[in-house]
Amino acid sequence: MKRLLIVHHTPSPSVQAMYEAVRAGASTDEVEGVEVVSRAALAASAVDALEADGYLLGSPVNLGYLSGALKHFFDLIYYPCLEETVRRPFGAFLHGDNDASGALRALESITTGLKWKAVQPPVVVTGEPSKADLEACWELGAITAAELGGV
Numbered sequence: 001m002k003r004l005l006i007v008h009h010t011p012s013p014s015v016q017a018m019y020e021a022v023r024a025g026a027s028t029d030e031v032e033g034v035e036v037v038s039r040a041a042l043a044a045s046a047v048d049a050l051e052a053d054g055y056l057l058g059s060p061v062n063l064g065y066l067s068g069a070l071k072h073f074f075d076l077i078y079y080p081c082l083e084e085t086v087r088r089p090f091g092a093f094l095h096g097d098n099d100a101s102g103a104l105r106a107l108e109s110i111t112t113g114l115k116w117k118a119v120q121p122p123v124v125v126t127g128e129p130s131k132a133d134l135e136a137c138w139e140l141g142a143i144t145a146a147e148l149g150g151v
């Protein structure tokens with residue numbers, strides 16, 4: 001059984017809707033052999049990260065960057081995971097009011113440092129998530145799970 005860890009900071013209904021869609025996609029019956037574990041970013045540990053085989057990362061954009069909560073997760077896990085988690089797959093979803101570019105840059109820089117492998121570009125939503133946005137979140141979850149498991 002492979003483990004897919006969702007690490008998210010969810011402070012609002014928009015991010016919650018995206019998180020729920022990502023989690024539903026990650027848990028789809030179409031993919032076998034994957035256990036989904038979810039942690040709030042401020043509660044996730046380096047052990048959680050080490051014990052997972054892949055990651056889904058979710059955050060609002062705050063002050064032109066990732067949320068402090070997701071940044072805190074990366075601060076915690078960076079050195080403990082640096083050698084152990086090389087090439088593990090990840091997907092990400094971000095929500096902002098207007099401009100996610102700083103958060104995207106930060107995410108790319110951190111995950112490049114960790115040598116994680118993006119399964120697809122992050123899903124970025126501004127404003128209230130549409131049906132199509134939530135479908136993209138579902139797909140992100142399912143595609144990341146499929147990367148780990150069997151279809």
Ligand SMILES: Cc1cc2nc3c(=O)[nH]c(=O)nc-3n(C[C@H](O)[C@H](O)[C@H](O)COP(=O)(O)O)c2cc1C
Pocket residue numbers: 011012013014015059060061062063064065095096097098099100127128
């Ligand atoms: C302190 C703070 C800083 C924020 N900074 C940004 C920002 O730099 N860029 C942006 O697009 N949205 C920014 N936002 C908006 C949040 O990303 C947005 O509130 C969050 O994704 C939740 O969306 P919602 O309030 O529409 O549910 C900020 C929000 C707060 C509270």
